[in-house]
Amino acid sequence: GIQVEQSPPDLILQEGANSTLRCNFSDSVNNLQWFHQNPWGQLINLFYIPSGTKQNGRLSATTVATERYSLLYISSSQTTDSGVYFCAVESGGTSYGKLTFGQGTILTVHP
């Protein structure tokens, strides 16, 4: 099956700093999503981005499908950005609808 690798595994920032999270995947995808898991376990949809670039406030994401990676940018980080960020992909075909998750990046933002 498709492999998903996220880096870095852990990231510690001071409030106001910028960061880039990376997601590499091993095969072509027809769905790529970024999620933020809050301390209560809820998965929050950040981006649906199988290709191209999107922005939402301080967050933006870019997926280069031909090179099989995606980047999540967080600017001017806030303590509320802390949590785990997951990249998940769907490769289609017999895997239709099935999301494969990376291991996540644990982000800690200090005041």
Next chain:
Amino acid sequence: SAVISQKPSRDICQRGTSLTIQCQVDSQVTMMFWYRQQPGQSLTLIATANQGSEATYESGFVIDKFPISRPNLTFSTLTVSNMSPEDSSIYLCSVEHSFQPDSYNEQFFGPGTRLTVL
């Protein structure tokens, strides 16, 4: 996006017992999924819940341990049977549903059920 609820939100159970988790969606969806997140780990797909037919299980998960029902297009249940401490996890349901044509296969997750088995 669809609004998804799960019951219970959390539970503490004794080993050897079973727990049924409910997932309710506020609109009809074709595809519903159940995931498990073990402590400190990522999410792993357990099965796809199909309306009107048997669920499709992923490698490592079996129907006897995780029976699933899907009686209609807005509801599904997952039962964790004969529980052991290794079943302590967050269980999440998800649906593939979007009102946007350019994100037709975007998935949304319920709030999760946090299960502790003693």
